[in-house]
Amino acid sequence: MREYVIRRLLILIPVFFLITVINFVLVEAMPGDAVDAMIDPRARAMLDQDELDARRRSLGLDKPWPERYVTWVGQLAQGNFGYSFYTRRPVLEELGDWVLATLRLQAVAFAVAVVVGLVLGVYAALHQYSVFDYVATLVSYLLASVPVFFVALAAIYWLAVGLGWFPTSGMSSFGEEASITDQLWHMALPVLVLAIGSWSILMRYTRTSMLEVLGADYVTTASSKGLKWHTIVRRHALRNAFLPLITVIALSVPGIIAGSVLVETVFNWPGMGQATVVAIGRRDYPVVMGVIVIFSITVLLANLVADIAYAAADPRVRLG
């Protein structure tokens, strides 16, 4: 098992660097640069080319991108994510609060998606062809196929504006001491929106997986031996049905991260998603790369955890 984990970790290293190279090139390919974005255009009109070049030099933008990438990686290896072009603060300091806000949103959304998806999926499988099964199937297809921004807007206008059950945006009531209740109240709608796509998909997979297992010979055997149905489900079916879901659950992490960019923007949630949009607009390359690094590591770790969990659950995997 230890060797397996080490092997998986070693594979992640080149994957991580490949991700950063691709993203560095993509960021580089964006039209314009930080000097274009940073200087008030009227102020730029009063600067001659030498001054603009000097500003580019001061940000290191005069160097070719491979050289800048190597410098950036060198700094990263020392735990230095660089400095924001815009605020000049260290990127990690800049991202600090945003990371926590995003993690809070994503972690809760992930937990909600997993719990709701698994419970509803199992229940639908156990009540195949019931009214619940049909309704759940229909709703899950619908929610999984509707873009997250549409769900967000619908939720805002229906649940927040129309019914007044939730605030329309923000992380807490503005200008007031943020109590736990207030924070949960503000979190409810973005979490719901962020989780909805993942739980719908997860529910479908869980239902299918459970139905497969419930139709397996060993379940029939167990049943014929006189075991109680809930014992069969609990002891035999669930564990085997959940095995393939480990991958599905891990793969829902990138979806939640991608979704959070939109959800944070629409709900005015001051997290990494919103920070990404702002940093891209400013061509603040160090911050953009900082966000990419954090998101990449999160996704890679989610996959690693999935692999390990899968291996732990099924010893045949690590032999492969």
Added chain:
Amino acid sequence: MIPMASRIARRGGVLLLASAIATGSAAMAMAAEPSSPPPAQSSAQPGSEAVQGGIYTIAYPSTGRAWTMSPFWEGSGTQFMQYYLLYDSLAKLNFDLDEWMPSLAESWELAPDGLSLTFTMRDGVTWHDGEPVTADDVEYSVRAWLMVSDAYIDQPLLDLLKGGNAFREGTSEDLGVTATDPSTVRFEFEAPSPLYMDIIMQRPMLPKHVWEPIITRETTLADIGNLPVTQQGIGTGPFKVESFDPEQGAQYVRNPDYFGGAPNLDGVNFRLMAEEISVAAGLEAGEIQGAAVWDVTTYPRLQEVATLNQIVEDAVTGSYHLIPNFRKADSPLLDARFRQAMLYAIPRQDIADTYLQGVAEPVRNLVYAPNYLEGAQITDYSYDPAKAQELLSEIGYDSSQELIFLVQASNDGPYFPAMQQALATVGINVRFVPVADDAGLQEIMRDPNAWDLYYEYISHGTDPSLELSAVMVCPGPDYDPCAHPGFNWTPTEEWDRLWGIQATELDPDARKAAIQDLIAIADQELPTLPLWTEPNVYFLSNAVHGDPWSIYRYGVWSFNDVAPQSWWLEATP
């Protein structure tokens, strides 16, 4: 000039003008028309009495630039709000922008030769930290504005102040502003200017005791933005900073010692929001009590909300124009007749009435100010496709070519398909190319052959020199140092002569005559193709009152009488 920075930051447009004036000069009797009354007044009702207390929550939709409490101009729309709440200048325009009113100065006097201006300070005014405001603070403020190396400074200010350019460049420490005693400050000018007040009153006065230990010639905006003292926003205004989060917003509390009278409100919350849809939803849900809304598609829905009033400001801030690329070789746009044909071919009135929800109106010239257009030689470029075709035929236009029309994505209005169809009807085929943001636009525009037209917002102010200066930013084909390569129509000698007259002429009638001649040249040459206004539209809770409207009025650069101390909220049952 009034580069409408907040709007531009939001809409992502490129600011066009490098030198101009902010607002109208009452001294020269060049006032704009008073702002139109709103459809549903939110101002204090006759007989109603201001209620003390309450927090007024305002929103501003923007993600483009970080919010800072810095008093040094960074091009952030949120700074307009801060200026009105936290700071003052020596004088301010009245709300109708046609008369200068005392503020930190109680009076002022222009020398007969127009070369110096002396202000007498108001007694007993204090900074938010309790220190007295003196003439020394004024002298220091002007120096500080010019010392921050990357802060935008209007060229007219540098040209107006004696020694302004040399001081800015760091080659001299002499500057034409002197505190002659604790209550008197004298400005000395290089040459007379009809717009001296407009030029000086665009920046807030700063406390010398706070900033002097900080500001050097090496100081940059980023340095200032990171300082704790910056976030305290120490000014003289009706509100003080209570708390500040650059990504979320700020809380302000009343300044009971405000020299203009203690505010009615206990405080103002100003929320920064990433999306206009969030602002609209917040207004509808009652979480926000006031906001400017630019997305015209949300107007019908918000107009139906019984608790909201819509306020349409007069178009003092700016209009949209098509900017031809004069640098592109062999472009049909180099022929003035082609530009005229384009203008005839676009149904501007229909677009303003329908796609722009009736809040916009077609503009007639590069200059907007109605009192200058009146009596000027103006062609009626109303929709006339036959006339457009006639002009195109006259120049032998080849309809098989396609013009590249750059549009910043945030300006991507619902009317572009209508424009495209209308132009195609007369044989002008255009392809719209959306560009994500300002930085992307700058890069594309560097290639003179990559585009033909650009859709841009031009600020008005109330003095025509603002718009007229737009065509002088980048005269000729040597565009490299210029911010906006589109603005390279080469002014004629006659234009330059008239421009010189309007810049220094103190006689209002003579200046108006020169400006009207410039208007006539612009009318025929069409250095820009004027399209339509898009005035600021605010939605306010009908519980909000003020004198007159309780709006944050961004886009008018000179300090003016927004009067946040007069704002009040109806007590909710």
